[in-house]
Amino acid sequence: xxxxxxxxxxxxxxxxxxxxxxxxxxxxxxxxxxxxxxxxxxxxxxxxxxxxxxxxxxxxxxxxxxxxxxxxxxxxxxxxxxxxxxxxxxxxxxxxxxxxxxxxxxxxxxxxxxxxxxxxxxxxxxxxxxxxxxxxxxxxxxxxxxxxxxxxxxxxxxxxxxxxxxxxxxxxxxxxxxxxxxxxxxxxxxxxxxxxxxxxxxxxxxxxxxxxxxxxxxxxxxxxxxxxxxxxxxxxxxxxxxxxxxxxxxxxxxxxxxxxxxxxxxxxxxxxxxxxxxxxxxxxxxxxxxxxxxxxxxxxxx
Numbered sequence: 001x002x003x004x005x006x007x008x009x010x011x012x013x014x015x016x017x018x019x020x021x022x023x024x025x026x027x028x029x030x031x032x033x034x035x036x037x038x039x040x041x042x043x044x045x046x047x048x049x050x051x052x053x054x055x056x057x058x059x060x061x062x063x064x065x066x067x068x069x070x071x072x073x074x075x076x077x078x079x080x081x082x083x084x085x086x087x088x089x090x091x092x093x094x095x096x097x098x099x100x101x102x103x104x105x106x107x108x109x110x111x112x113x114x115x116x117x118x119x120x121x122x123x124x125x126x127x128x129x130x131x132x133x134x135x136x137x138x139x140x141x142x143x144x145x146x147x148x149x150x151x152x153x154x155x156x157x158x159x160x161x162x163x164x165x166x167x168x169x170x171x172x173x174x175x176x177x178x179x180x181x182x183x184x185x186x187x188x189x190x191x192x193x194x195x196x197x198x199x200x201x202x203x204x205x206x207x208x209x210x211x212x213x214x215x216x217x218x219x220x221x222x223x224x225x226x227x228x229x230x231x232x233x234x235x236x237x238x239x240x241x242x243x244x245x246x247x248x249x250x251x252x253x254x255x256x257x258x259x260x261x262x263x264x265x266x267x268x269x270x271x272x273x274x275x276x277x278x279x280x281x282x283x284x285x286x287x288x289x290x291x292x293x294x295x296x297x298x299x300x301x302x
Contacts (some may be wrong), residue, residue: 013035014033014034014035014182014198015033015034015035016031016032016033016198017031017032017033017034017037017038017040017041018030018031018032018041019038019041019042019045021045021048023045023048023049023052023166024048024052024055024056024162024163024166025058026163026187026188027187027188028045028048028170028185028186028187028188029185029186030044030045030170030174030183030184030185030186031183031184031185032174032180032182032183033180033181033182033183033197033198034178034180036178039178040173040174040177040178040180043173043174043177043178044170044173044174045170047166047169047170047173048166048169048170051081051162051165051166051169052166054079054081054082055082055085055158055162055165055166056162057105057156057157057158057159057162063078063079063082064082064156064158067082067147067156068105068155068156071147071148071149071154071156072148072149072151072152072154074148075141075144075146075147075148076146076147076148077144077145077146078145078146078147080145082147083140083145083147085158085161085162085165086102086138086140086147086156086158087140088161088165089102089135089156089158089161090102090135090138090140092161093133093135093136094135097133098133098135100135101132101133101134101135102135102138102156102157102158102159102161103132103134103135103137103138103153103154103155103156104129104134104155104157105154105155105156105157106129106153106154106155107126107129108157108159109155110125110126128153129153132151132153134151134153134154137149137150137151137154138150138154138156163187163188163190164228166187167185167187167190167192167226168192170185171183171185171192171194174194175194180194181194181195182194182195182196182197182198183195184203190226190227190228190229191203191205191226191227191228192225192226192227193205193222193223193224193225193226193227194224195223195224196223196224202221202222202223203221203222203223204219204220204221205219205220205221205222205227206218206219207219207220207227207229208229
């Protein structure tokens, strides 16, 4: 569904257009100022859907799912893009010493947080994954463009990395193919901004209060930046008056960080950077390191 409103931007009389769809389990809303009709939005979402079929861990027909089924028993030849994103995931695992680990797909499935099957697994179920740093058991062959798992417990879930890559690629379509200079992309509340607003002012982005997610804790005025906020007040389940959270996994204990959603430990992380694929993972990995709410301004060149 497209929402239109007139906005005068010089001689072109660009129009603000907006579209919302669900991709990779996330509601994505894109607002652009353009004189090219609906084409920029359609192309950006077409690119997102294309990448979903490569990177989704929840679609049995995706290239990632097909790879996961075969990669322990054989080397699997994959597309350039899947190879690139998996390689990035391994890089972030090394960078964070395992705080980011794309190999824990089976562990995520065990907990089932965000699904109707959410539960606390038995210790015997978790034992094979304790302290594994399984990303080290993903073998890449650049020449053959193949991926091979060296351990049967490895299952790749690209999660936030996939969403970050999709956001960057949607931005690329808007800017490089359609010359969009003013736009905002929102992925599950996380924001990527292209330029400023059509009237020359900065975009204003609100950061939710983790103790009261319906209210705004702080606001930022930005241009040409990515803001990613991840909080333990979203997508959790409670057991024995405690809460287990999907976004912050403790790689040593094979479980989400255990913090009561109603106490002062409830928190979020907000990262600001030029590059969404990095920003998204930096925000989520920080969750396993146990500091209070922080704002991270990252000068990072990918």
